[in-house]
Amino acid sequence: MTDHPDKLRRSLNVPLLTLYGLGVTVGAGIYVLVGATAAAAGAYAPVSFAIAAIVVAFTAFSYAELSTRYPVSAGEAAYVEAGFSSGTLATVVGLAVALSGLVSAAAVSLGAASYLHELTGASQTFLTVGVVVAMGMIALWGITQSVTVAAIITVIEVSGLIFVMVWGFAIAEPAGVALIDIVPPLTGGHWAGIGAASLLAFFAFVGFEDMANVAEEVKDPLHTMPKAIIWTLVLATLLYIGTTTAVLVAVPLGTLSASAAPLSLVFQTAPEGVRQAFGVIAIVATVNGVLIQMIMASRVIYGLADRGHLPGLLSHVSATTRTPDVATCAVVAAILLLALTFPIDALAERTSQIVLSVFVLVNIALIRLKLRGPSFGAHYHVPMFVPVMGVATSLLLFATAFL
Known part of the structure; x- marks a missing residue:
């Protein structure tokens, strides 16, 4: 099947x-989160990342499942619209997802x-x-091209x-x-701290859901989307637990807990060239987050x-690059506005709550779709x-965030 010239190009593989x-x-x-979880x-702290992954x-x-039922852009909005039969709720969810991305990109920039x-x-x-x-x-x-650039940067970041x-x-x-001290006893008051750290660690996993928003540009979404989501979760979990453990072994706990740049502490006694090299990687990682x-x-x-929920001009696709050029320019302008004029810290604190709210609605949408009976295709x-567990765990984390 050939791509329609006015639609996005399906070109992404696993x-x-x-x-x-x-x-x-x-x-x-x-x-940034290793110090806070510690x-x-x-x-x-590594146990907290394992719990968050679960x-x-x-x-x-x-x-x-939802990304293969509805392999389209603005995935969460499409899922909520299908589950709740509400275009208004879908628009609110879609805008919430976009807002979380804009605020995150502004803060990272x-x-x-x-x-x-x-x-x-x-000048900053x-x-x-x-x-x-x-x-x-x-x-x-x-x-x-843009995802390839992001992929190359991600390889550097993971390296x-x-x-x-x-x-x-x-x-x-x-x-x-x-x-041996990283393995907690089965009982004791330490589990309260592990639970609090799991909430922080959960926010480190936020991001996999963004994959649903490029589903319209994925080859063979039925097989590609589930594999990529699962691989992302597994690899991120291994990287998080391994990195956190390595930092805990190399850095005194008191020093680590007080640091806003915890990974750099591992290289405190390293040669200057090593420290500078890691600093460059940290810059690359933040730039990748913006992209x-x-x-x-x-x-x-x-x-x-x-789908008619926003002005039609924003759905324009460049005939040359097959990217949503007007929407991309609008996003660039909004990120600049947020980064240069608004108090990003206050907005960023609510981004995680926005994402958890979306998680609850997305899981409920899937429950409603399943209750309607077998789907076609x-x-x-x-x-x-x-x-059901997705709703329960997201609500629990949402409530914990306000304690």
Whole structure:
């Protein structure tokens, strides 16, 4: 079947989509959250990441089914519209997803500009604009090209985590906890801290759901989407647990818990060149986050417009690049506005709550679709308990966030 010239091009395979998912998931969490989880869970921080992975898995499998039922852009909006038969609720969900991406990209662009400022001394405002515009141009280039760039950056980013593990386990002098101390006793008050840290660790896994928003550009969604979602979750979990353990072994717990840049602590006694190399990787990771969130948000806006929920101009697709050019330009402008004029910290604190709310609605939508009976057409299937547990775990985490 050939692509329609006015629609997006289906060109993403399992490796590219998995790297896209890893890029948006890994970059948003592990580079900053190890210290916070260690502050809450102490030496048991790796266990918190394992618990978070189990919680996220339920909603991930719900997305695997829904993304094959409805392999379109603005995936969450399409799922909610199908499950609740409400265009208004679908629009609200789609805009919430896009907003979470815009806020995340704006915050990350400020972080990237800050890292670059330390290296170059250039104006942070200038660097912020430069990062956002440069990533916007890559996003406009074409989905295969932009996701390929993101995939290459993701390989660098993941290589940085592997570098942390190798250095922490094999090269750095062990100044932290012993490996045997990372396994918690089955009972005791420490589980309260592990539970609190699991909430933080959960936010490090947020990002896999963005894969649903490029489903309209995926080859063979029936087989590609579930495989890529599962691979993303498995690889991110292994990277998180391995990296967290390596940092705990190499860095004193008190020092680690107080740090906002925990991974760099592993290289405190490393040669200057090693420290600088890891600093460059950290910059690359943050820039990658801007690009991937930009791709996601533009596809959500395009998908909403294509189904009549937003002005039709936003559904325009470039005849040359086959990308949603108007939606991408609108996303670039919105990210710049947020990054340069709004208090990002206050907005960013609510991004996770927005995502959890979307998770609840998406899982309920799948429950309602399943209750209606068998669906027509081939798609990936999960048992009913999966979305039920997805709702329960998401609500529990949502409630915990306000305690």
